[in-house]
Amino acid sequence: MVMKKKKKIGEEEEKGRNQNTELFASCSFSSLGLHPTLCQQLLERMGFEAPTLVQAEAIPVILSGRHVLVNAATGTGKTVAYLAPIIHLLQSYSPKIDRSHGSFALVLVPTRELCLQVYEILQKLLHRFHWIVPGYVMGGENRSKEKARLRRGISILVATPGRLLDHLNNTASFMHRNLQWIIFDEADRILELGFGKEIEEILEFLGSRKVGTSGKEDQVTYFSNSRRQNLLLSATLNEKVNHLAKISLENPVMIGLDDKKVQVDPSVECIGSIQSDIDDELEHSNKATIVSAGDYKLPAQLVQQYVKVPCGSRLAVLLSILKHLFERVTSQKVVVFFSTCDAVDFHYYLMSNFRRTSSAHSETELKDMFLRTKNFRLHGNMKQEDRKTTFQAFKTEKSALLLSTDIAARGLDFPKVRCIIQYDSPGEATEYVHRVGRTARLGEKGDSLLFLQPIEVDYLRELEKHGVSLSEYPILKMLDSLTLNGHVQGGRKFAALELHPWLLSLQKALESCMAEPKMNKLAQTAFCSWVRAYTAHRGELKRIFMVKKLHLGHVAKSFALKQQPSLVGKSFQRQSKKRKMDEKRRGLSKKRKVVR
Numbered sequence: 001m002v003m004k005k006k007k008k009i010g011e012e013e014e015k016g017r018n019q020n021t022e023l024f025a026s027c028s029f030s031s032l033g034l035h036p037t038l039c040q041q042l043l044e045r046m047g048f049e050a051p052t053l054v055q056a057e058a059i060p061v062i063l064s065g066r067h068v069l070v071n072a073a074t075g076t077g078k079t080v081a082y083l084a085p086i087i088h089l090l091q092s093y094s095p096k097i098d099r100s101h102g103s104f105a106l107v108l109v110p111t112r113e114l115c116l117q118v119y120e121i122l123q124k125l126l127h128r129f130h131w132i133v134p135g136y137v138m139g140g141e142n143r144s145k146e147k148a149r150l151r152r153g154i155s156i157l158v159a160t161p162g163r164l165l166d167h168l169n170n171t172a173s174f175m176h177r178n179l180q181w182i183i184f185d186e187a188d189r190i191l192e193l194g195f196g197k198e199i200e201e202i203l204e205f206l207g208s209r210k211v212g213t214s215g216k217e218d219q220v221t222y223f224s225n226s227r228r229q230n231l232l233l234s235a236t237l238n239e240k241v242n243h244l245a246k247i248s249l250e251n252p253v254m255i256g257l258d259d260k261k262v263q264v265d266p267s268v269e270c271i272g273s274i275q276s277d278i279d280d281e282l283e284h285s286n287k288a289t290i291v292s293a294g295d296y297k298l299p300a301q302l303v304q305q306y307v308k309v310p311c312g313s314r315l316a317v318l319l320s321i322l323k324h325l326f327e328r329v330t331s332q333k334v335v336v337f338f339s340t341c342d343a344v345d346f347h348y349y350l351m352s353n354f355r356r357t358s359s360a361h362s363e364t365e366l367k368d369m370f371l372r373t374k375n376f377r378l379h380g381n382m383k384q385e386d387r388k389t390t391f392q393a394f395k396t397e398k399s400a401l402l403l404s405t406d407i408a409a410r411g412l413d414f415p416k417v418r419c420i421i422q423y424d425s426p427g428e429a430t431e432y433v434h435r436v437g438r439t440a441r442l443g444e445k446g447d448s449l450l451f452l453q454p455i456e457v458d459y460l461r462e463l464e465k466h467g468v469s470l471s472e473y474p475i476l477k478m479l480d481s482l483t484l485n486g487h488v489q490g491g492r493k494f495a496a497l498e499l500h501p502w503l504l505s506l507q508k509a510l511e512s513c514m515a516e517p518k519m520n521k522l523a524q525t526a527f528c529s530w531v532r533a534y535t536a537h538r539g540e541l542k543r544i545f546m547v548k549k550l551h552l553g554h555v556a557k558s559f560a561l562k563q564q565p566s567l568v569g570k571s572f573q574r575q576s577k578k579r580k581m582d583e584k585r586r587g588l589s590k591k592r593k594v595v596r
């Protein structure tokens with residue numbers, strides 16, 4: 001027995017060692033050529049002893065001045081991979097740069113939260129380089145204050161695209177003629193959010209600005225535009241990223257692309273096994289192509305599961321799983337993804353007020369069913385201040401639940417998130433990858449769970465096309481283990497999941513909460529948005545997520561409503577009636593055509 005245990009511990013240690021060698025390089029930050037003070041900051045303020053593999057590959061290349069495209073799995077340390085070499089180079093300039101020289105580096109990010117996150121890392125890294133000033137501009141912030149900060153000068157500026165373009169057009173005192181680096185972090189997301197046009201305008205604006213035309217001839221000009229170095233980082237590659245790479249990178253070095261992802265012509269120079277120089281690739285797509293389908297990079301230690309739940313039991317199953325998770329491990333963080341802001345608001349309010357508003361059960365029964373944890377919510381319709389507070393609070397909490405839209409899916413680094421639940425399906429497989437990427441970061445353990453209705457299980461095949469395969473979560477076994485009034489619920493076999501006594505009991509308690517007007521209103525609004533979002537699945541996915549296969553009464557039940565809200569019901573029914581009539585008409589005309 002003892003031998004067995006020792007063997008197991010030995011195996012785990014071995015596994016841990018292997019994982020470390022897969023993630024971390026065997027060199028030091030200083031051996032990559034970084035300044036000793038910067039290495040000290042990385043160690044003392046960030047706790048980084050050695051570079052990750054992607055950092056070890058990217059830092060020397062960025063130091064050499066080449067344009068770079070980095071494609072690496074989520075949570076592998078891409079942020080420091082580009083910030084560290086830029087800081088190293090900036091601190092070495094002589095004479096020393098100061099804020100009057102304006103911006104030298106521009107980091108473009110898709111969301112406000114990511115903007116703050118990168119800014120915070122910058123602040124830590126620049127602690128001992130006080131002459132290099134970090135700053136940010138982003139949507140939702142006070143423009144005049146930002147203008148004032150830009151006027152004083154920001155050496156490394158982090159920005160969301162829309163607000164940056166606004167300042168480029170309207171803030172005359174924004175000095176960027178010394179700009180040497182443009183970095184696109186989470187490039188695919190920037191483009192997916194529809195910022196493609198802004199990005200092209202930004203590039204054009206910055207590229208066309210001539211050196212020394214500002215009239216302030218006494219100011220030092222460090223670089224001409226020809227010295228600019230652009231860096232593009234993305235955990236997933238697709239055609240849009242390829243296009244951005246084409247228009248923004250010159251002669252780039254590709255980092256983190258393996259043979260599967262890039263088909264390179266043998267005549268193209270390659271550096272090492274995963275670092276391929278694909279000079280011609282972006283110019284001549286016949287020589288090398290980024291393969292958009294194929295395997296996505298996911299952390300090897302991530303445990304991915306799906307749970308098949310009939311629509312009407314979704315809410316009760318979600319709450320049961322959360323309760324189980326937080327009871328099994330009391331101190332942990334979990335993120336649940338929803339498709340709409342309204343759904344986040346409803347579930348947040350429900351989970352925060354469940355015990356107070358339910359009247360159908362005794363106090364002890366409710367105590368059994370209640371989820372005891374700190375809840376947070378995050379979505380794009382919240383006030384900027386609330387978004388900031390939630391973001392910071394969830395970061396520092398040891399045990400908490402975050403309900404969020406896809407706003408939290410990209411780039412955000414919440415430490416110690418143990419589990420990701422995708423309650424509403426992500427749609428595109430890339431989105432799946434980014435959502436699950438919020439856990440299992442840098443070698444840590446992590447679980448992910450995808451909710452699917454029986455009518456949606458074909459989505460698993462869609463994920464498999466990208467090399468993502470999921471195992472089934474043992475939902476019945478879990479429900480059987482839950483206790484109500486001191487009794488374990490399992491033992492009997494049930495014809496269907498939805499007849500499980502625990503779920504029936506919980507559903508009844510949830511529905512009784514709907515007597516409270518605010519809760520009821522939130523549920524109805526969330527129901528409407530959910531149906532709208534379901535109809536918005538794109539292209540191929542419409543085949544899997546088919547609105548006409550939905551039973552709206554069951555959808556209503558998943559919002560604890562006994563009936564589907566009449567208003568939407570009617571308009572939705574009108575729409576689907578119209579669609580059916582259209583289809584019938586089209587069908588008839590087709591038939592007529594065939595007959596002719």
Ligand SMILES: Nc1ncnc2c1ncn2[C@@H]1O[C@H](COP(=O)(O)OP(=O)(O)OP(=O)(O)O)[C@@H](O)[C@H]1O
Pocket residue numbers: 047048049050051052055072073074075076077078079080235410411412413415437438441442
């Ligand atoms: N060299 C290192 N040693 C230890 N921890 C590190 C190191 N580099 C980065 N980290 C930590 O790893 C985590 C992931 O880093 P980061 O957010 O930069 O990853 P990413 O690749 O940008 O992820 P995503 O694709 O999700 O944006 C962070 O918590 C960061 O502090």
